[in-house]
Amino acid sequence: MADSSSSSARRQLLIGLAIAICGAVLxxxxxxxxxxxxxxxxDAVTLIAFRMLFSLPFFAAIALWQARQSPPLTARERGQIVLLGLLGYYLSSFLDFLGxxxxxxxxxxxxxxxxxxxxLLISVFLLKKKISMLEWMALAISYAGTVLVFVHDAxxxxxxxxxxxxxxxxxxxSYAWYLLLSGELLKRVGTMRLVAYAMCVSSVVCILQFFLLRPAAMLVQPMAVYGLSAFNAFFCTVLPVFLTMxxxxxxxxPTASQAGxxxxxxxxxxxxxxxxxxxxxxxxxGTVLVLCGIYLLSKKKT
Structure with missing residues (x-):
């Protein structure tokens, strides 16, 4: 009986790891x-507009589903979700695609x-959190790896x-601030609901940004752009979010993060x-150094 239970737990772990890896790769x-x-x-403005235009129907559908089975949000929670949508998904994604x-x-x-x-660093310098020698070592290794690749590419x-x-x-x-600010809200609102709402905010802002900065004629693109944008929206945005969840x-x-x-x-x-x-x-x-540093961070005692 114990062997059967152990085998089942092992199978569930492997399935979970496979799902986490798929989400991270996508x-x-x-x-x-x-x-x-x-x-x-x-350009980046048009790229992110297409990505969010194709993503919005999925997140809107999930947001409506969550709204029907969840208690209404307070005015403060709505404001926090708008802020997180702007900071964690709009600004972070836009800067990423620019880069x-x-x-x-x-x-x-x-x-x-x-x-x-x-x-971790924001927590140390602004929230006055103490940092261990292991964490300093992890930071040093990670940054050394990134600098190594940066100098090579430069x-x-x-x-x-x-x-x-x-x-x-x-x-x-920007995304680090999103993670820090979303902690308490996640407990009250729930992960799926928060992600769906925040992504809807981000999608609307990205689409509005496009119409403010670019002529509508730029919506006319080669079919390949539409196909790649749809792929980007579903397989690299919507699907990995929920696979990770x-x-x-x-x-x-912790285990899902390490698989990532x-x-x-x-x-x-x-x-x-x-x-x-x-x-x-x-x-x-450089990649090995960064992975080693992040692995050390993941092993720290909470």
Whole structure:
């Protein structure tokens, strides 16, 4: 009986890990899709507008479903959700796609993967949280890996690499603030409801931004742009969000987070396969350092 129970638990763990890995790879793949769309002379404002335009129906449907079975939000909660939608999804995504115009998909993923360390640093300097030697070591290793890849890419791409990296760094910082500010609200509102509502806010803002900054004629694009945007919306935005949530429910947030470390590795090889971006020893070394640093952070005692 015990063996049967152990086998069942093991199977559930493996299924949860597989779901978490799929979510991490799909979410990371948005950088690859963005690079492919940029080949059609589409800018970041238009790219993100198409992404959110195709995503909005899914998140709106989930938001309506959640609204029908949940208690009404307070005015304060509504305001917080709007702020989180602007900060965590609109601003972060916009800066990320701006950066992808100038840097490789591999470097973008490494910089975004520093988000947990930014959460930690903000907690240290603003919330006066104490940090252990293990955490300092983890931060040093992660940043060393990112700097290694940045210097490598800067030699090839020049000043544009610095500009693109700055945009993606801003995206990571923006998302770190989102994670910090969403903690208490998640407990009151629920993960699925919060994500659906915040993504609806972000989608509307991205679409409005497009019509304010670009002529409506730019909605007319080659069919490939529509196809890639639809893929980006469903497979790299909607699906990974809910796959990650399912994985967290099955195996817990810490284990799901560790499984997500496959993201930078998958992008390194996907970028080489699909985009023809080179894989060098320095890039692999930098990626390994970042993963080691994040792994150390994930092992810290709470």
């Amino acid at each position: 979410f990371s793949a948005k950088a690859i899709v963005a690079k492919l769309i940029y080949r059609y002379d589409v 992808l115009q100038y840097i490789t998909a591999g470097l973008e993923r490494l910089i975004l993967f520093l988000t947990p360390s930014f959460v 030699r090839l791409g020049g000043a544009n690499v610095a500009l693109g990296s700055a945009f993606v760094l801003g995206a990571a910082l 399912i994985a967290v429910q099955r195996i817990g947030a 470390m496959i993201g930078p590795v998958s992008i390194l090889f996907l970028a080489a396969w699909i985009l023809g971006e080179p894989i060098t020893g320095i890039q692999i070394a």
